[in-house]
Amino acid sequence: MANFRGNSVQDKIYQSMRIAAEGLLNEKGMSAIDVGSNGHFPYNYMSSENFLLRETWDYLNRTMVWHKGEGNPAAPGEPHAAFGGPLSNLYDSYLNSLGYKFSSEDQARKSEYTIKVQQKGQDLVAQYEQIYGTITDLTASGQTTKLDYILSYKLTQWAGVKGIRLTEEVIQNLSDHLPNRPYSADQLLPLISDYLGALVPILGLLNKQLNASFTLTRLKRNTEHPSTDNGGVVTSDKVTRVGFGIREKMSQIDAALANPKNSVEVKLKINKYRRQEADLDINGEAGGTIPLFDLFSIGVGGSAHYSLYDLNEEGSTCDVKVIFRGVNAVHLGPTDYQEDTGTGWFTLNPIQEAIKNHGKDVSSWVLDPYPTDDGIGVLRYLAISQLPELQLNYTSGKVSEHVRKLEQQSGLEVSFLGIPLVDTRQRYSSTKIEEHEENNGYSITFKPPAPSGSAWDQRAQVLGGGIDEVSPQSPNSR
DSSP, X not given: OOOOSSOXXXXXXXXXXHHHHHHXXXXXXXXXXXXXXXXXXXXXXXXXXXXXXXXXXXXXXXXXXXXXXXXXXXEETOEEEEXXXXXXXXXXXXXXXXXXXXXXXXXXXXXXXXXXXXXXXXXXXXXXXXHHOOOOOHHHHTOSSHHHIIXXXXXXXXXXXXXXXXXXXXXXXXXXXXXXXXXXXXXXXXXXXHHHHTTGGGHHHHHHHHHXXXXXXXXXXXXXXXXXXXXXXXXXXXOEEOOEEESSOHHHHHHHHTOTTSEXXXXXXXXXXXXXXXXXXXXXXXXXXXXXXXXXXXXXXXXXXXXXXXXOSSOSEEEEEEEEESOEEEEEEEOBOBTTTTBOOBOOHHHHHHHHTTTSOSSEEEESSOOOSOOEEEXXXXXXXXXXXXXXXXXXXXXXXXXXXXXXXXXXXXXXXXXXXXXXXXXXXXXXXXXXXXXXXXXXXXXXXXXXXXXXXXXXXXXXXXXXXXXXXXXXXX
């Protein structure tokens, strides 16, 4: 289980952002997300040459991992998501553990017939190894015997994109159904036909095994050797990688981010803040105690960094409003596997079946060895917005020397929940400082930067997202 950088108070703030976005967008099943070092979303995802931006591909190719925090009072115990390692690597490791296994009843029935043609099977293996050498890669093929390697793994390879379904007619005319076989395999066809012809009563079982082998072979090929023909995508660094897609056009995302009507806000009340920490209310509910630098940090030119305490050492309370404008949903994810065309690389179906039937005596996909990790989580949509506007309202105290310094700066580095909101190419501005009457405090508004520089440098705030998950430790995954 992933460990979050922050404490439970930060987790509650993430939940409040998620609840606000979910209510506005009416997207179901949204989870709170801590973007961590992955940063904010590079939403201008196509390069000038019409390739998928490498930074966006890296962002999408992350497995989502879970942390069980205290959650928001409105949704206690809700899990929080964070970005883990590369999704394609984890998925490939699952494929390498995936195979198909018969139930004891089906295996007994298969053995009843195969034992009668045992010598034919041995002759077939001997002839195959005489042509191609000793069979050594059983594990990589997902098979357990040399005979299954030939009849399941190699047969589906030779069948090509359409695959093969065994019938008496197909068995008698194998050459018509194996277009991708090498010329040297022709001398094996009579032996294969003779062997399979004796197994006609159990062709239903053999076809299940063939279909599983066919699916697994294509999934491994498309994941480990992506191409534009099998659903891969060329990224902006001119490398072909496993495919990811985004439903919304960039122009749609730009327009949605520019829409001021779609906005949400999170209200924080900092009580009795000290130099290092403060007590916090979130949208009117008690939040707990949080280190001040874990909440907000204001930097000037990479040197001085100020917390809320540094901006007003005389005060005792501060009302904070975090406003997210242009909230919208971006639907995205890996290129799904298409059984009819053999393209795409991602499907959780075999893995889900293997987990559901783990330990049961049924014919099914299996994972061997069975994983001990927390499973696979994949992004299906993100709720995003413009970078937030921050409004700080101190209820007492005078404008401090530090605030006057901020007022004179052309650009500020702002961190929210320990995550920088901008980089060296974009800075916040302290656009408005208003003093209250009779020494009753003052307010500061930090405006997010206007888009500048390259479009591919722009980032959107992540408020939450939709995640599909399969977990070996929880058969009833979300």
